[in-house]
Amino acid sequence: MEARPFNTNERRLITGISLVMGIRMLGISMIIPVFSIFATELPGSTGPLAGLAVGIFGIIQILLQVPIGKLSDRWGRKQVTLAGLIVYFVGSVLSGLSHNVYHLIAARVLSGAGAIQGVTMAWLTDGISLQRRNTALSYVGVSMGLAVIFGFTLSPIIAAKINIPVLFFICAALVLVTIV
Numbered sequence: 001m002e003a004r005p006f007n008t009n010e011r012r013l014i015t016g017i018s019l020v021m022g023i024r025m026l027g028i029s030m031i032i033p034v035f036s037i038f039a040t041e042l043p044g045s046t047g048p049l050a051g052l053a054v055g056i057f058g059i060i061q062i063l064l065q066v067p068i069g070k071l072s073d074r075w076g077r078k079q080v081t082l083a084g085l086i087v088y089f090v091g092s093v094l095s096g097l098s099h100n101v102y103h104l105i106a107a108r109v110l111s112g113a114g115a116i117q118g119v120t121m122a123w124l125t126d127g128i129s130l131q132r133r134n135t136a137l138s139y140v141g142v143s144m145g146l147a148v149i150f151g152f153t154l155s156p157i158i159a160a161k162i163n164i165p166v167l168f169f170i171c172a173a174l175v176l177v178t179i180v
Helices: 008-041 047-075 077-096 101-112 117-127 130-161 164-179
Strands: none
Touching: 008 047, 008 077, 008 101, 008 117, 008 130, 008 164, 047 077, 047 101, 047 117, 077 101, 077 117, 077 164, 117 130, 130 164
């Protein structure tokens, strides 16, 4: 059985979700390679506090995926995705403005609260037929993978040329582009 091409609405949905997730992953992956350097250089930092600042983002993401998914069932995928991106944007800006490790930890908690991966994947699967979901999800996966490669590559270069907090602002700017 020959696969039919995606229709216009499906292509638009796949492109939109790929951009949202790819750009978001670009911002996240730009921060990861240099994050511990930034966290350990902040006033009040210790090894365990810097580790908490690194890990709290993922912990909050894990804890909030299901509640945010349930919220998207009630309010809608698009609305919850936009709200999550706004929360992530604010957390990214606050992370870049952090003056001590405690402020950074709080900002990363806020960033992690923008847990939208499950919601965006549900949004995609809502709009794509069961027989074609694997292909659609593959396109999103490719965009996320490429974003991680670019983020890990660009991060040390940007951090060395400018400084690490700028990466948080670049991440915030990328999220703004995604929101638009």
